[in-house]
């Protein structure tokens with residue numbers, strides 16, 4: 001059994017523009033809908049559109065928990081620190097750096113025909129810096145964030161016009177950067193829109209004339225079309241590049257061998273795989289069409305959508321992997337764990353401080369499921385442990401818990417390779433501390449590099465290596481053989 005990582009395995013780390021970049025009002029960048037994530041309750045109370053709230057008004061009315069949004073707007077201040085950060089990635093031996101481009105930094109409202117020069121140049125400089133250290137950028141075209149103008153005026157992805165605006169943006173990306181960026185992803189976690197419609201689609205479902213599920217699935221349909229047309233354009237324009245999809249993978253386990261638990265698990269899994277079916281196979285699976293009928297979901301399909309999806313299938317499959325979930329078919333007997341992902345408790349697994357199950361074996365299973373079904377190379381685009389890091393008396397950060405977590409997940413990938421899965425790369429999430437997405441806080445840290453900033457965006461933003469930094473460096477240098 002050959003369970004060695006391939007020679008050209010893409011080891012690295014991942015971040016997103018909204019969570020690391022900062023510089024939210026520099027270089028002409030337009031507001032992104034994520035800049036307003038914490039303003040929503042205030043806007044609702046005041047009955048205002050998000051973009052009508054002035055900063056002064058917002059700060060006058062600020063509440064403690066809403067202040068945290070400033071952390072988001074400052075990110076990890078990568079905008080001003082990118083040279084230092086990429087140098088540190090180079091020191092760890094990264095082969096790739098997964099990052100995203102902020103759409104509103106190039107097209108401030110999303111509707112402009114031509115991009116802002118400052119933004120275009122910034123990303124050229126970032127890619128150049130990566131190549132200086134032999135790091136191949138892996139670029140996500142949209143990691144949730146869309147220009148706030150589009151969410152406010154068009155209700156985000158619900159409106160088909162957003163497809164054209166997006167294509168104007170993505171065609172520009174390919175034309176401009178195709179010689180510097182070989183690996184691309186269209187949408188980050190395209191399935192997230194189903195659980196978090198504002199985050200994943202810029203949707204205010206209550207403003208739609210459609211029912212909630214129809215609004216979500218209509219917007220998702222537009223995202224699928226936008227992605228497929230982008231993939232087709234990339235293939236036609238730059239045959240040297242590889243372009244993948246990206247979903248959040250939750251592996252499901254039945255609570256018991258009761259046939260009802262097993263069947264419900266199958267149904268959950270069909271739903272989770274549907275996003276891949278559309279983007280990899282180019283078709284809506286029967287199970288989702290049945291679900292649409294049962295739930296009264298109606299979609300205005302884009303003309304010729306079947307041919308569009310078929311012509312724009314991806315080259316590889318990427319996904320984020322954090323936890324697994326347990327399915328209990330008996331609603332009366334559910335024992336939910338109170339956290340963002342609201343799982344049923346799994347007695348066999350430990351949890352992170354945020355209640356996310358820690359399940360390396362589940363990663364091996366997920367890789368087998370995906371490879372078995374699609375026979376395309378797989379890429380683990382996100383995986384990591386969100387934890388509280390403390391600077392010890394010796395001035396260091398001893399994040400042995402993170403090392404243990406990563407070690408077991410890397411072993412699981414090695415086992416999956418031994419099972420025959422074709423695995424291209426692994427980018428650990430938040431290689432640089434960043435603002436957590438679900439909690440909008442710095443306290444939940446993922447990085448191998450510490451960033452001195454707090455939940456309200458205060459701090460020096462100084463960088464510091466954690467113990468995991470040197471450990472990961474050894475892992476990469478040994479191509480995944482030395483995990484001690």
Ligand code: BG6
Nearest residue numbers: 016188189320386436437438439
């Ligand atoms: C993924 C997202 O869902 O999970 C990231 O793509 C996010 O943007 C990551 O940061 C971890 O989640 P959280 O909520 O802990 O930041």
